[in-house]
Structures are given as structure tokens and as C-alpha cells.
Amino acid sequence: MKVECAYGMESTVTIQIAAVGDDANMNVFWSTVVEPVLARCPSQVSIHLPDVRPLSLAQMAAVVAIATRVRSNGGTVSYIGAEPDFHQVVEVFARRPEDSGKKAKVGFVRQVGLSTIHTVQTGFSILVFAVSLVVALIGAIRHPQTIRWRDFFGAAAASSTDALPVTVLLCSIVGFIIAFQTMPSFEQFGMPSMVGVVIGVSMVRELGPLITAIILAGRSGSAFAAELGTMTVTNEIDALRALDLEPVRFLVVPRLLAVAIMAPLLSILATLAGLMGGYLVLWDKDISFLFFYDQLKHSLHPHDFMQAVFKMFVFSLLVGSAGCLAGLQTADGPGAVGRSATRAVVAGIVLVILADGLMGAIFYSLGW
Amino acid sequence: MTHANDESSVILSADRLSIGYDGEAVMRDLSFDVRRGEVLVICGGSGCGKTTLMRTIATLLPPISGSLKVSGVELVGADKRGLTTIRNSIGVMFQNGALFGGLSVLENVMLPMEAHRHLRKPVRREMARCLLSAVYLQDAANKLPNELSGGMQKRAAIARALALEPPIVVLDEPSAGLDPITSAELDQLIKYICHSTRRSFIVVTHELPSIFEIADRMVFLDATTKTVTAVGKPQELLRSGPERVRQFLSRTPNDPKKEAA
Numbered sequence: 174m175k176v177e178c179a180y181g182m183e184s185t186v187t188i189q190i191a192a193v194g195d196d197a198n199m200n201v202f203w204s205t206v207v208e209p210v211l212a213r214c215p216s217q218v219s220i221h222l223p224d225v226r227p228l229s230l231a232q233m234a235a236v237v238a239i240a241t242r243v244r245s246n247g248g249t250v251s252y253i254g255a256e257p258d259f260h261q262v263v264e265v266f267a268r269r270p271e272d273s274g275k276k277a278k279v280g281f282v283r284q285v286g287l288s289t290i291h292t293v294q295t296g297f298s299i300l301v302f303a304v305s306l307v308v309a310l311i312g313a314i315r316h317p318q319t320i321r322w323r324d325f326f327g328a329a330a331a332s333s334t335d336a337l338p339v340t341v342l343l344c345s346i347v348g349f350i351i352a353f354q355t356m357p358s359f360e361q362f363g364m365p366s367m368v369g370v371v372i373g374v375s376m377v378r379e380l381g382p383l384i385t386a387i388i389l390a391g392r393s394g395s396a397f398a399a400e401l402g403t404m405t406v407t408n409e410i411d412a413l414r415a416l417d418l419e420p421v422r423f424l425v426v427p428r429l430l431a432v433a434i435m436a437p438l439l440s441i442l443a444t445l446a447g448l449m450g451g452y453l454v455l456w457d458k459d460i461s462f463l464f465f466y467d468q469l470k471h472s473l474h475p476h477d478f479m480q481a482v483f484k485m486f487v488f489s490l491l492v493g494s495a496g497c498l499a500g501l502q503t504a505d506g507p508g509a510v511g512r513s514a515t516r517a518v519v520a521g522i523v524l525v526i527l528a529d530g531l532m533g534a535i536f537y538s539l540g541w
Numbered sequence: 542m543t544h545a546n547d548e549s550s551v552i553l554s555a556d557r558l559s560i561g562y563d564g565e566a567v568m569r570d571l572s573f574d575v576r577r578g579e580v581l582v583i584c585g586g587s588g589c590g591k592t593t594l595m596r597t598i599a600t601l602l603p604p605i606s607g608s609l610k611v612s613g614v615e616l617v618g619a620d621k622r623g624l625t626t627i628r629n630s631i632g633v634m635f636q637n638g639a640l641f642g643g644l645s646v647l648e649n650v651m652l653p654m655e656a657h658r659h660l661r662k663p664v665r666r667e668m669a670r671c672l673l674s675a676v677y678l679q680d681a682a683n684k685l686p687n688e689l690s691g692g693m694q695k696r697a698a699i700a701r702a703l704a705l706e707p708p709i710v711v712l713d714e715p716s717a718g719l720d721p722i723t724s725a726e727l728d729q730l731i732k733y734i735c736h737s738t739r740r741s742f743i744v745v746t747h748e749l750p751s752i753f754e755i756a757d758r759m760v761f762l763d764a765t766t767k768t769v770t771a772v773g774k775p776q777e778l779l780r781s782g783p784e785r786v787r788q789f790l791s792r793t794p795n796d797p798k799k800e801a802a
């Protein structure tokens with residue numbers, strides 16, 4: 174490859190464009206010829222073209238880079254060894270943006286203001302969502318024939334039978350862990366059988382619903398956000414609105430009803446699994462199942478079970494609506510659906526634990 | 542041109558090619574070839590299998606039967622190296638653009654160069670700017686794809702298809718969604734790149750002005766017979782092609798009297 178760059182008088186520069194070479198040659202040509210010319214920006218340049226036609230894109234890029242730079246400074250460019258219409262050919266590739274100014278930076282005060290507005294807007298949109306959700310739920314209960322049963326059954330299966338294995342597995346392991354972690358202390362006091370009470374109370378009143386709710390947030394909450402988020406990104410939500418179908422009623426209600434009905438049932442099975450897991454440790458200490466059952470009967474009351482089911486009902490509504498809201502609020506752009514799914518899971522779990530604490534305090538102060 | 546010369550100028554040839562999904566043929570017994578430096582237009586009704594053919598040519602969909610040769614390499618039963626050869630010699634613009642949403646338009650065009658060439662970044666950037674200029678997107682270089690209109694996304698996708706200077710460029714409905722002026726400019730661009738660089742273009746379009754403007758030859762796919770009805774120059778097909786093709790090219794509606802008969 175020949176590289177020539179003769180700097181003549183009166184800042185006239187003659188350049189021989191590199192004949193077709195491999196990429197390494199082109200790199201050398203670029204740094205030894207093109208970049209110095211771009212830096213010096215001579216007022217007159219004559220560019221010798223190689224014989225082989227057509228020029229490769231890299232060769233054309235070199236010609237265009239020099240030509241645009243020189244001309245933008247009021248200089249002239251001439252092509253040697255070019256066909257007559259070569260000027261026009263260069264023009265095809267030489268259109269450059271009018272102003273290449275970068276976007277103005279956002280100042281600190283403005284930044285704070287913007288994020289305040291954003292927070293207020295988000296709070297407001299959550300309020301709007303909650304109101305329209307309540308309206309839509311009441312409407313759906315009054316007119317059950319308007320519910321989209323296909324979505325309902327899909328979400329119902331996903332939040333119950335599909336989630337059953339993992340929920341049962343995790344709860345039984347947690348029950349098992351609690352039992353053998355507390356066992357040594359109770360043995361110290363000479364009453365290992367009291368572990369049964371601990372497992373019963375913690376599983377039924379607290380952990381059964383809580384673990385189920387967390388799994389629900391991870392599986393159904395994120396799925397709702399991804400489904401509705403994808404529909405938002407592909408304008409399907411807009412299409413629904415344009416068809417005068419309210420997305421909350423059409424998409425959110427069936428999903429919420431599905432989890433609100435199925436998740437409490439799932440949490441009952443999860444609780445039973447937790448109790449069984451804990452009993453494994455008692456069984457190892459030769460405590461009979463009947464004795465364990467008797468202990469549960471004495472330490473728990475029917476309203477404990479009712480409370481657990483009610484809590485799970487609240488949890489599932491929170492997780493479901495956090496997921497759907499995150500989906501409907503999906504922004505534009507790449508990764509937006511992923512961010513919505515993340516937000517759905519995090520918001521779902523935070524809401525569940527907050528609500529758990531709140532309900533626990535209320536039930537306690539009421540003496541339930 | 543001698544016959545032997547003619548043979549060697551064939552860069553892609555399909556022979557009794559059947560294409561479709563899961564063994565179910567959408568089109569059967571397709572035979573046609575693409576010559577170096579020509580624009581071959583593929584047209585046919587909506588849903589007749591044009592995109593399916595594009596996907597097959599782009600090696601994304603295995604043919605059901607028959608043979609497809611690209612740059613002398615047989616696609617059916619090709620090993621990894623063969624596939625690489627074929628993929629490197631074809632640039633594809635998908636019907637919806639298929640730009641990478643996380644990258645700016647300029648980065649979209651630079652990405653293939655980054656992966657397959659060993660050029661320094663300023664060179665690649667200047668090359669990408671040249672391509673964007675050629676498709677009139679110089680002002681959108683730093684925008685994200687979802688900030689562009691549909692037609693702009695298509696043009697960006699064309700620029701990306703050209704990034705590696707492939708000998709065959711496949712465009713799926715490039716002018717759909719463009720205004721007549723931009724569409725005409727795009728036709729000029731396709732013709733220009735094709736004839737000045739002896740690059741072959743396979744263009745799917747049903748826009749009649751576009752067909753007559755750019756097509757060196759056209760292949761007409763018919764949904765009813767599920768195969769190629771005619772291959773030839775558009776002017777000749779309009780004059781003396783099969784009836785269905787003449788009807789298509791002259792934009793004549795179906796004659797209800799004739800259909801009843």
C-alpha cells in the first residue's frame with residue numbers, strides 16, 4: 174500500500190487515497206494521513222483516487238472526512254483520477270448534521286425540581302390507578318359476565334398449580350429449619366415438644382402467608398408487569414383505550430381476581446407443608462404425630478386460620494396491583510419492561526411486609 | 542456476454558426450493574437466480590411468503606427441500622464455516638427494521654463493523670456516518686430507534702445492512718411506510734449502490750412505481766399456486782407475461798364477471 178502525503182506550499186496538500194488493503198493498512202492510513210489532514214485543515218486539497226472502482230466504504234469515508242472538513246473551513250477540494258460525476262457521489266455520503274451541539278446539561282436545582290415533580294406525579298398516578306381499580310372491581314363483581322375469563326384462568330393457573338411445587342418445597346424447608354434451630358434451646362429447658370407450638374404459631378400466623386406472598390411477587394407480580402409492560406411498549410394498551418376498552422377493567426381485574434382467589438388457597442397448602450417440614454424434626458425426637466396435632470389444637474384457634482387467609486388475601490391484592498401498575502407505567506425504550514418487572518417484585522415485597530406489620534399490630538391491639 | 546460468463550455472474554441460485562415452517566410448505570419448487578450487480582424484485586400478494594423467503598435466504602429458516610446456493614456455497618447441509626460464508630455475504634433489512642433498541646442509530650450501524658472488522662473506532666464512525674448520510678439520516682445519528690418514525694427506522698436498517706459491504710443485500714419492503722418522495726429517493730439510492738458497486742439487491746416490494754424504477758428482473762410469487770409464476774423484466778412481463786402478472790402490474794382489479802364464468 175502506498176501512503177503519500179505531501180505538504181506543499183501555501184497549505185496545499187496532495188493526498189493519495191490508500192488502494193484497497195486490509196483493515197490494518199486502513200488503520201495506518203487513517204492515523205498517518207487522514208487525521209493529520211483533519212487536524213491541520215489545509216485550505217486546498219487535491220485527492221488522488223486509486224484505480225480500482227468502486228471505492229470501498231472505508232476509502233470513501235476517508236475522502237468524505239477530508240472533503241467535509243476542508244470545505245467547512247472554506248477550502249477547496251479537487252479529485253484527481255476521478256470520473257466526472259465523482260463530486261455528486263461524494264455528496265451522497267457527505268451529508269452531516271446541521272448543528273452537532275450536545276444536549277444542554279440539566280442543572281442541580283432543575284434536577285431536584287424535576288424529580289420532585291416526578292415523585293408527585295407517580296404518587297398521583299398510583300392514586301388514580303387505585304380509584305379506577307376499585308371502580309372496575311365493583312363493576313366486575315356486579316357484572317361478572319364482563320370479566321375476561323381467559324385471562325382469569327391463565328393467571329389463576331400460573332399463581333396456583335404452577336407455583337405449588339416451589340411454594341411447598343420452600344415452606345417445608347423453612348418449617349424444618351425453624352424446628353431444628355429452636356430445638357436445642359427447648360431441649361435445654363427439658364421440653365422439646367414445645368417446638369411443635371413454635372412451628373404451629375410461626376407457620377400458621379406468619380410464615381405460611383408471608384412466604385407464599387413473596388413467591389407470588391416473584392412469579393405472578395413480575396409476570397403481570399412483563400405482560401402488561403410488553404403490551405404498553407407495543408401500543409396494545411393504547412389500542413385498547415382507542416377501542417374504548419378500559420385497560421384496568423380489561424386486563425387488571427381478571428388477574429387480580431385470579432390471585433386474590435387462588436393465592437389464599439395456595440398459602441393454606443404452603444402452611445401445611447411448613448408444619449410437616451417442622452414435624453420431621455419432632456419425629457426424629459420420637460414425638461408422635463398425634464401429640465403434635467394435639468399441641469397445634471391447643472395453641473391455635475380457628476380465627477388464627479381465618480386471619481392467615483385474610484392476610485394472604487390482602488397480600489395477593491397488593492402484589493397483583495403492584496405488578497399490574499408497574500406494567501401499565503412501563504416507559505418507552507429498551508430495558509423498560511425489565512425495569513418494570515423489577516419494580517413490581519420490589520414494590521410487591523415491600524408492600525407485603527409493610528402490610529404484614531400493620532395488620533399484625535392491629536390484630537394484636539384488638540386482642541385477636 | 543458469453544454463456545460461461547453469464548453462469549459465473551450468478552451469485553445466488555434457488556433450485557426447486559421449498560420453504561415454510563415446521564415442514565409445512567408456504568412456497569414450493571422455487572427456481573430463480575440472482576446475478577451480480579442486479580436488482581431482483583420479489584413481489585406477490587400479502588401473506589404469500591415473501592418474508593419467509595427472505596428468512597430462508599438469510600439462513601434463519603432451514604429450507605424444507607431443494608437447493609439454495611449463495612456465493613457458491615450450498616445452504617442445505619452447510620457446516621458452520623459454510624453458514625458463516627453465506628451470512629457474511631448477505632446483508633438483511635427486516636420488514637420491521639429490527640434495530641437494537643438500546644443502541645443509537647449510529648451505534649446500530651457501527652455494531653457489525655465492530656464485530657467483523659478490525660478498523661479503529663474513528664474509521665468505523667466515519668464509515669457509519671457516510672452510510673447514514675446515504676440514507677438521509679445524518680440528523681438522527683444519535684437518536685435511539687424508538688425516537689424515529691417507521692420510515693426512518695427502515696432507512697437506518699438499510700444502512701446497517703450495508704455496513705459490511707456485502708455482495709448481496711436483502712431488503713424486505715423497504716419503501717412501505719415512506720412518503721412518495723423519500724421512497725423515490727430510496728429507489729435512486731438502491732439503484733446507485735447496486736450499479737456503482739456491482740452489489741446485488743433482492744428487494745421485496747409491491748409498489749408498482751418502485752418495481753418499474755429499480756427492477757432489473759422480477760420474480761412473481763403466487764399465493765394460489767404456491768410457486769413462482771413468472772421471472773423476467775417488468776416491462777416484458779407487463780407486455781407478455783402470464784395473465785395474473787399482467788393484472789398485478791397494470792393494477793387491474795379482479796373481474797367479477799370473469800370469475801363467475
Ligand SMILES: Nc1ncnc2c1ncn2[C@@H]1O[C@H](COP(=O)(O)OP(=O)(O)O)[C@@H](O)[C@H]1O
Pocket residue numbers: 562567586587588589590591592593594
Ligand atoms: N413463524 C411462523 N410460523 C408459521 N407460519 C408462519 C410464520 N410466519 C409466517 N407464517 C405464515 O407463512 C405465510 C407467509 O407469511 P409471510 O412470509 O410473512 O408473508 P409476506 O409475503 O406477507 O411477507 C403466511 O401464511 C403466514 O401465516
Ligand SMILES: [Mg+2]
Pocket residue numbers: 591592593636713
Ligand atoms: Mg412480509
